[in-house]
Amino acid sequence: xxxxxxxxLKERFETLTQRESSxxxxxxxxxxxxxxxCTALRDDxxxxxxxxxxAIDWDxxxxxxxxxxxxxxxxxxxxxxxxxxxxxxxxxxxxxLTSLYAxxxxxxxxxxxxxxxxxxGHPDLTRILMWDAYPYHPxxxxxxxxxxxxPLPADDVAEVTGMSVRPAPMVGGPFVSSADGPMSQTExxxxxxxxxxxxxxxCGK
Amino acid sequence: MQNTTxxxxxKVEGEVIVTQADAVINWIRKHSVWPMPMGLACCAIELMASxxxxxxxxxxxxxxxxxxPRQADCMIVAGTVTYKMAEVVRRIxxxxxEPKWVVAMGACASTGGMYRSYATLQGVDQIIPVDVxxxxxxxxxxxxxxxxxxxxxxxxxxxxxxxxxPEKADSTEAAGATK
Amino acid sequence: MATSKEISIGDAGARAxxxxxxxxxxxxxxxxxxxxxxxxxxxxxxxxxxxxxxxxCEPVLGYLHRGDEKIAESMTYNQFIPYTDRLDYIAPLSNxxxxxxxxxxxxxxxxxxxxxxxxxxxCELARxxxxxxxxxxxxxxxxxxxxxxxxxxxxxxxxxxxEELTGARFTTxxxxxxxxxxxxxxxxxxxxxxxxxxxxxxxxxxxxLLTRNRIFMDRTVGIGVITKADALAYGLTGPNLRAAGxxxxxxxxxxxxxxxxxxxxxxxxxxxDCYDRYLxxxxxxxxxxxxxxxxxxxxxxxxxxxEDAKKIFAPQKAKVLTSMEELIQNFMIVTEGPQxxxxxVYFEAENPKxxxxxxxxxxxxxxxxxxxxxxxxxxxxxxxxxxxPGHFLTDITVILGSxxxxxxxxxx
Numbered sequence: 127x128x129x130x131x132x133x134x135l136k137e138r139f140e141t142l143t144q145r146e147s148s149x150x151x152x153x154x155x156x157x158x159x160x161x162x163x164c165t166a167l168r169d170d171x172x173x174x175x176x177x178x179x180x181a182i183d184w185d186x187x188x189x190x191x192x193x194x195x196x197x198x199x200x201x202x203x204x205x206x207x208x209x210x211x212x213x214x215x216x217x218x219x220x221x222x223l224t225s226l227y228a229x230x231x232x233x234x235x236x237x238x239x240x241x242x243x244x245x246x247g248h249p250d251l252t253r254i255l256m257w258d259a260y261p262y263h264p265x266x267x268x269x270x271x272x273x274x275x276x277p278l279p280a281d282d283v284a285e286v287t288g289m290s291v292r293p294a295p296m297v298g299g300p301f302v303s304s305a306d307g308p309m310s311q312t313e314x315x316x317x318x319x320x321x322x323x324x325x326x327x328x329c330g331k
Numbered sequence: 332m333q334n335t336t337x338x339x340x341x342k343v344e345g346e347v348i349v350t351q352a353d354a355v356i357n358w359i360r361k362h363s364v365w366p367m368p369m370g371l372a373c374c375a376i377e378l379m380a381s382x383x384x385x386x387x388x389x390x391x392x393x394x395x396x397x398x399x400p401r402q403a404d405c406m407i408v409a410g411t412v413t414y415k416m417a418e419v420v421r422r423i424x425x426x427x428x429e430p431k432w433v434v435a436m437g438a439c440a441s442t443g444g445m446y447r448s449y450a451t452l453q454g455v456d457q458i459i460p461v462d463v464x465x466x467x468x469x470x471x472x473x474x475x476x477x478x479x480x481x482x483x484x485x486x487x488x489x490x491x492x493x494x495x496x497p498e499k500a501d502s503t504e505a506a507g508a509t510k
Numbered sequence: 511m512a513t514s515k516e517i518s519i520g521d522a523g524a525r526a527x528x529x530x531x532x533x534x535x536x537x538x539x540x541x542x543x544x545x546x547x548x549x550x551x552x553x554x555x556x557x558x559x560x561x562x563x564x565x566x567c568e569p570v571l572g573y574l575h576r577g578d579e580k581i582a583e584s585m586t587y588n589q590f591i592p593y594t595d596r597l598d599y600i601a602p603l604s605n606x607x608x609x610x611x612x613x614x615x616x617x618x619x620x621x622x623x624x625x626x627x628x629x630x631x632x633c634e635l636a637r638x639x640x641x642x643x644x645x646x647x648x649x650x651x652x653x654x655x656x657x658x659x660x661x662x663x664x665x666x667x668x669x670x671x672x673e674e675l676t677g678a679r680f681t682t683x684x685x686x687x688x689x690x691x692x693x694x695x696x697x698x699x700x701x702x703x704x705x706x707x708x709x710x711x712x713x714x715x716x717x718x719l720l721t722r723n724r725i726f727m728d729r730t731v732g733i734g735v736i737t738k739a740d741a742l743a744y745g746l747t748g749p750n751l752r753a754a755g756x757x758x759x760x761x762x763x764x765x766x767x768x769x770x771x772x773x774x775x776x777x778x779x780x781x782x783d784c785y786d787r788y789l790x791x792x793x794x795x796x797x798x799x800x801x802x803x804x805x806x807x808x809x810x811x812x813x814x815x816x817e818d819a820k821k822i823f824a825p826q827k828a829k830v831l832t833s834m835e836e837l838i839q840n841f842m843i844v845t846e847g848p849q850x851x852x853x854x855v856y857f858e859a860e861n862p863k864x865x866x867x868x869x870x871x872x873x874x875x876x877x878x879x880x881x882x883x884x885x886x887x888x889x890x891x892x893x894x895x896x897x898x899p900g901h902f903l904t905d906i907t908v909i910l911g912s913x914x915x916x917x918x919x920x921x922x
Binding site: 150198203228 | 571572575577579580581583584615616618740742743744745747756757758763764853854855856857858865867869871879880882884888889891892896921
């Protein structure tokens with residue numbers, strides 16, 4: 127994105143700020159102006175493809191969730207990143223871009239499934255990767271990697287086999303050590319120790 | 332067939348071989364195991380490669396990959412089984428007709444592999460009984476063929492006829508894989 | 511005595527068309543998959559059929575969702591490389607390269623020319639491998655078993671090459687952050703050239719079998735037409751997008767790995783139907799063979815890893831076992847991971863299936879804070895619920911085969 131284009135955009139949308147990025151131009155935008163900004167990007171600035179929609183969970187900070195969008199201009203061969211913070215930390219929500227780009231449909235379903243961000247105006251906001259009755263949003267930072275025990279999606283199979291969705295055993299790896307903290311705490315150990323010899327298996331929260 | 336299970340003397344019986352019913356039944360079953368490829372992920376590619384010309388699973392009579400469980404003998408679970416897919420695997424297993432066997436191909440099917448996460452079933456043996464486990468990520472086609480040979484050996488030790496008449500079964504030994 | 515009686519049947523057809531509304535009947539719900547040979551993996555299609563015509567199609571994904579992105583948050587950058595293999599498990603080398611390049615962009619690291627050439631060779635060989643399978647399985651879906659056998663034999667030769675280079679037939683885990691795992695073996699380049707010589711006649715044979723084949727053309731021409739606007743709106747990339755007429759190939763438009771130094775053409779389709787997509791892939795194999803030959807011609811000497819990346823690439827084993835500094839360096843990289851500075855990066859590489867993108871947000875250290883993998887097959891499949899309705903049930907096989915997706919990178 128050229129500097130003149132960037133200046134034009136900042137003039138039109140006052141909430142836009144530059145976002146730090148290691149490669150492409152990145153902008154921070156308020157969620158209230160997101161649809162306007164994306165319409166302008168598509169119609170006036172030539173960003174005709176929405177290649178990715180995702181989100182980051184900042185865990186203990188506020189705002190907790192930030193939606194990240196990546197646009198590609200097939201004519202100028204440029205990428206652009208737009209980040210929009212969700213104003214609500216408990217029930218995060220963002221406006222849906224499905225009316226502008228059809229590719230947003232599935233990407234937003236996936237972000238809703240894994241992060242729990244509701245996209246307002248989405249035609250069919252249901253889970254896409256996990257099954258419909260799954261109660262959690264797995265990619266959130268407070269959800270353990272091993273998972274939490276829930277019943278299997280099919281009752282008849284659960285009855286016949288006696289199985290449920292169990293937390294995966296994390297004993298034995300992957301071993302990663304962190305760089306900060308006293309040396310006695312930084313020996314390589316599995317990042318997520320949902321259960322091991324010292325802690326019992328979690329049986330659902 | 333083992334030499335101990337057949338007897339043949341053309342002068343006495345003519346063109347007749349005397350053998351045990353179990354030996355014949357097992358011989359027939361093991362030399363035409365029709366796999367049902369439950370090809371889920373990367374191991375499915377190695378399964379396809381073993382059906383190709385270089386490794387040729389057809390030598391063992393197993394090139395007939397029947398995707399319909401009703402027509403298959405052996406379910407080869409090739410790939411990661413997620414919890415969402417687990418019900419499908421179990422249902423298809425239930426639809427297969429006896430006698431049936433299961434081969435867990437690869438690390439993911441045997442124990443969940445390197446995917447220790449919230450969505451992966453840690454081993455398909457949690458929902459279906461497995462006869463042969465193959466390690467590898469993915470196992471080479473030779474490893475799959477080796478496992479099928481082991482499965483053939485296992486089938487050879489089954490007591491199929493004995494199972495038909497359970498009241499006459501040996502009390503000392505439990506029956507083979509037919510469940 | 512025979513009696514005759516006159517009865518009038520009238521025009522049955524006319525009467526049927528009068529009653530057409532009443533004779534309509536109900537639509538049928540049909541479930542294709544997830545365990546189905548057509549679906550190239552675990553994809554489920556919930557379809558509503560009116561006789562033979564599909565009225566509605568809803569794809570259901572997630573049967574192979576293994577939690578890669580969450581796993582990435584607990585692993586160092588190098589530990590995650592085997593997971594990238596299993597995204598597009600038909601062309602794993604290109605996934606490894608795309609991931610390594612994304613992390614290196616974050617670290618602002620330049621790799622030497624020889625490393626770039628090795629990676630480029632890997633990517634193009636992976637492209638040949640993937641398209642061979644794409645064409646082979648596509649032919650098999652349309653009924654041509656022989657094509658599958660021919661292309662698989664060629665892929666076996668590629669597997670031998672990969673095994674010699676990396677140690678594994680596929681799922682290679684060959685790149686590392688800052689370089690590749692090991693240098694190419696002696697004589698390997700010569701064997702690659704021999705393979706290139708051998709694959710073109712096989713392609714010609716496949717061409718003879720399929721391209722002007724009456725049955726194949728009847729099954730694919732005019733089926734599954736994706737318009738340019740649809741392709742852009744749904745985020746399609748790769749041969750699917752180019753078949754629809756959009757000239758976007760990241761190797762030419764945003765070159766990486768030195769692609770700007772090679773002379774190759776990018777085929778663009780006209781109709782966007784299944785036949786065009788088949789032609790795209792076949793032509794791309796030929797172009798890739800051309801690139802491979804050019805690359806081997808001017809293969810640079812030098813190092814296969816970034817030697818000045820002290821905190822990122824583990825040093826040579828001989829030095830690690832004898833020298834203290836390298837030992838400490840190796841220990842830190844293995845336990846804490848390659849130290850990548852904080853920042854955000856999004857890198858897309860032109861994979862055989864489309865554009866594979868990695869969005870990495872790092873807070874410094876050896877473990878990423880958030881990693882999003884943009885799988886091309888996820889976007890390619892999103893067009894299904896618009897594309898399939900209106901086609902016959904038998905066209906579904908052909909359409910799915912022509913889109914050439916793989917569920918590993920779709921569900922991650």
